[in-house]
Amino acid sequence: MSCRRRNMPRRKRGQDSMDNLDQPGTSKTVSGTKRAKTLTTEPIDYARLAQEIVKIQQSTNSEVSSPSLAGENEPAKTLSKSMVQSNTQPKGSGLPETQSQLPEQSSSSQQGNESPSTIETVVSQLLSSSAGSLPVHASVKSTANTHSTGLFENLNPQACQLLAAALSNSTKASYKRTWDMFFLEYPTINSLPITATVLSNFIAQLFSKGYSPSSISSHVSAISYVHKILSVPDPAEAFLVRKILQGCYHSAPNKDSRLPITAPILLKLVKGLSSSVQNLYTRILLKSVFLLAFNAFLRLGEIVIKSKNEQSKVIQRDDVTFQFQHKTPCAVTIVLKNFKTNKTNDLFQINLEASGNEDMCPVQSLWLYLKTFSHESGPLFQFVGGEPVTYAFVTKNLQNTIRFIGLNPALYKGHSFRIGAATHAAHLGYSENCIQKMGRWKSDAVRRYIRLQSFTV
Template sequence: MLRANTSCICIVGKMPKTPAKRKRLRARENNDVPGPSTEPDHHPLSSVVPMIDYAELARHMVQQQAIQGQAEQQLVTENNVQGSQPEAATPTMTSATVSGGTHSVGATNVLPGPHSVSPMDTPNISNVGSILDVVFSDSPVPSSIFGAVSHPGSGTFIADLTSATAHILTASLTQASRAAYRRSWDLFLNYKPVTNLPLQVSDVCNFIGHLFQSNLSASTISSHISALGYVHKLFNLPDPSQAFVVKKLLRGCHKLAGTVDSRLPITKDILAKLIAALSHTVAAKANCILLDALFKLCFHAFLRLGEVVSKSAGSSSLVVQRSNVAFQFEGSLLKSVQIVLHHFKNQKQNNPFVITLESSIDPTMCPVAALHRYLSHFKHSSGPLFQFIGGNPVTYSYVSTQLYAAATFAGLNPKLYKGHSFRIGAATYATSLGYSENLIKQLGRWNSNAFRRYIRIPAFNL
């Protein structure tokens, strides 16, 4: 260990001022050792630089750290055994009612800091299903639900929200986003039915593995984990989705799955082949008329399949409804159709989006004529736009199955043509016609330049 000593300090470039010092310096240069000086040294810095024992200082710091660690460990032990705070602390107690009982959480001033949450501060919430029903309902979230699970870990008490503030908070998510987040939680609860809040990091990690083995894409897995984290952030709970290992697992999913989009575009020519195949792959004529209109509409209107058919039984109200469709005529001539989207991805401030399609010169590919024919045959005036004769909503899985069968019959690789291929094909076809990027973004309701990866034009014919 080094020890500071003022006798070895000198200022480079200056000679000692006293004769005795100059004599000792010349003697040292001539290898001549003079006798001891009777004149004391008065170095300019000798009265400024103290004698510091760094070894002693290090031992003192280690000792203080050990004392502090023992005090913190004793505090945690006393809390776990006696359920009370030490007399030295003056905690503020907050009661949180959960599942008919009262859960007390204490704030202590022993371990300060905005993110220091002790085990006693973190509630264990068991009524997860009931909380999710309230959070992801269409009604404003009552402010009382926040008080049931809040804790003072970050110094912000979400239980203090007023009913007006809770209403604004509910409006921050669109209805489609709330439905998507709830589907993610349903997947997790199906994977692990018995669970409490906050979720364990290990459970979230294993859930990622489960989703990956279920052949879900890396981006879809990330979306599901983000939904889990949303509820934790909302209630000011420790968020397992932000754990280091969770982020590394999500990164691993992206690396293993790759980033290449294998879905091919359904272009106008391919759309014609698929429609021609429907008469051979669909047994019921009515369903053939239904799919003919659905395929043409998705292509010409840049629609996501999930915007017109529901993925689950509870989300049929989020797709295009029969009341959202209106035809325009000039006399007896069908001129156009207007479709109003109330729920779609990247929607801002719940503003609807109006799509107007003009009648095509080619009647075999006209989406307006196909949609009018479908509605004239099915004759329903309410509910989802696309529904079977019996009134049941058309599902995402049914359309995907019929698309697979039609692609197979047409001699195409069915694994490369998915529901999103209509939208990819629309962007590709519009680009080939010379549409500007701004117009394509507007037609497809893109908020960014993400649509560029959908444009698949391999070469020009010169």
Template sequence: MPPKRGQKSATTTTTKRRKAIQFTDVTQAAPLQLPPVEPPAQNEILNIDYDKLAATILKQSHAHNGLSLQPQEAPSVPAATSHSSETLPKSTADPQSSSVPGPSSQQPSAQQPSTQQLSAQQPSAQQPTSSVSSSTPVLGTLLDQVFAGSLPDSSSSQSSTDRSSKGPLNNLNPVCLKLLESSLSSSTSKAYRRSWNLLLTWNPHISLPMSVTDVCNFIGHLFLQNYSPSTIFSHISAISFMHKLCSIPDPTQAFVTKKILKGCQAVGSKRDTRLPITAPILQKLIVALEHTVSQYSLRLLLRALFLLAFHAFLRLGEITAKSMNAVNGVLQRSDITFKQENNLLEGVQIVMRDYKTNKHHVPIIISLQACPNSLYCPVQALYKYLALYKHSSGPLFQTMDGLPITYSVVTSHLKAAIQFIGLSPDQFKGHSFRIGAAKHAASLGFSDNVIQKLGRWNSDAFKHYIRIQSFHI
């Protein structure tokens, strides 16, 4: 008999009761669900009955049909341990400790990857990469290897992994390393190393590859320090060289970097205030030495040095040492050979081995002819100086005690002589000899190409033998 209106069916009530019972069974089992496994860093050990937990997981799998864990995939449960969270405080528990094994470090969650899985998926921070190390000491070592001629030689005893992890240059064979060291002149290598020293002084934490921002800010720093645009270009070229050598992107070629360099050239260009030491000025300087230098031997040295620097287009750095470490880089006594015939001094031959633009390490020979009738003949002055000092080795210009004449000593005596003849020392420097020689050669009708060869301003125009007729002044 159907139920009356408003009366619920018994079958319906029974069905709902069954569903409620099923729901009640599930909810009663819910508190036994696997709690989220905290990371090992929290050092917590859980006291869990794993047999009961496994049975609950299987029961929920059949009830919901959504859990991926199958009975045969259930992890093995380790033997019960006597340690628990009650006997070991949470703050001192260490799941990774070998003396206190904890279930949380051995039982990975079914829904959360284990710590070992995460470490396998994520690269280790200490794994070697193909880029250059970011630590400054490693960068300094690499700079010393490149610019001090101590590139690492890859030996057969080293594994390929060890060689590749130490730097981009370790896999080159000895022949390539030697060719690489010969690609730069010694002066350029020293200049590039000084540029990097300046950069690391500005930012000790700099590393390769440099960012465009760091390069631009370094340019701004140099500009504020009143560096000339040409000097800034030289420092930036050292940065460019290292990036290209390591086969990494060169930040100096970025658009913004080039524009900032162009701005330095437009805003910071300064007119060269150095004036040339012309032939008349040189004559006055030689006479002034009689009054500004009391020691005869030193006066004879400075006379020969001034005349040779003018006639041979020499830089003071090529004949005077700026430090004791640069003694071997200046003109040596063994590089000077006099030519005589019938007891008459005809000329001198100078072998230039180390000079600024000698990128290919090819010596160049300069031959100066003597002017017997001139009071300012560089060959006669050099011969008299060497006849008095009598040294056969070491730097060409040195004191009676055998010490190399320094750059500072020569410039100080030059300044005194300049002041004595009434000129400004701020306008006449050591480089004024080369400037004056170029101007004097042009006044005698020498072409620009010949002047560049005589002064070694363009390495592509060098010739192995240069003959210079001494100027009649």
């Protein structure tokens, strides 16, 4: 008697788990039909089955859902992905291109948890004066790689402290004020990067409120810093933003309050050094700086350094050559290699002749200075110990001497020598074109330096 095996259908993957889901009975399917025929003696609890299906769907959706949905079920410990999104908008979205689409976030979660962290919170942490407030565990994910690790979560405490110390407390406070102004203007923006259009509009608003171009540039730096530190595209690098900034400088009204140091004022300064400066060597040095800056139409930064890395950019000792007559210097030639408008690395030669007035002669004053300090290399103006003379040192003594001779030090700066030179040349009858060449101006900006109204006719 032969036994015939009944062919049973191959069970689909996961069928057992669905058939036996919290049921005491079992179910079987019969092949050969498109519909499965259930063979069971107990009814299925469809309500319970529906609940389990909803749970599975919710679990699946939470992995691919928007950040606003994910943040409703758990406390906000990371910077959500919605804070870093692309600037492009899907076609037909109905949103303006100047603002990224923002997911709505509930003020509180269904389970009483805190709302997700906002970009304002992150900015506050980054620009806090306390090193411990850095968002070390904040996760910043780019749109290109949504599975990248957090930007700060792998930094050790020492690295966090160094990052916090990168900016001074005053700079952090200044940057924080900028972001507070930005959030006040754009309260709905809660993502990075902000678009170049939004930043351009913010610049325009600052300009319309009377902010100077330099102040606006500082505010843009604050916006740029946060983007760079979070490794997201910086809108300040956009060509549009750079041109908007350039337009601020071109459109700003001229509010130059600096007055020219004219020849009569220069004479008072030179004579006032004997009373305002006690050290003889310092008096010799400052007198030479003052007279040379005035007579050679020099920017003060072309002869004294503003920082240590500028020692090679100022006039060097080797760039100065004297001509003598009966062993007395009668003229000096200065080769100027580095100056503001020199875009082609050309050399500019300055020739100064000695005058009969010993108090006002730049040639004799410079010769006395070099004989006294006797250095043969390096920057032209050095202290006795060989250190280059700094811009801050000269301007500080200039302010003290200006105050001593009875003038307002707030109105006379280091650039006042150059303004005074142009004004003095115009008073002597030199043409505007000639003054432009002597002062190395490449545009009609020289007109702003000629202040003939400073003279009493």
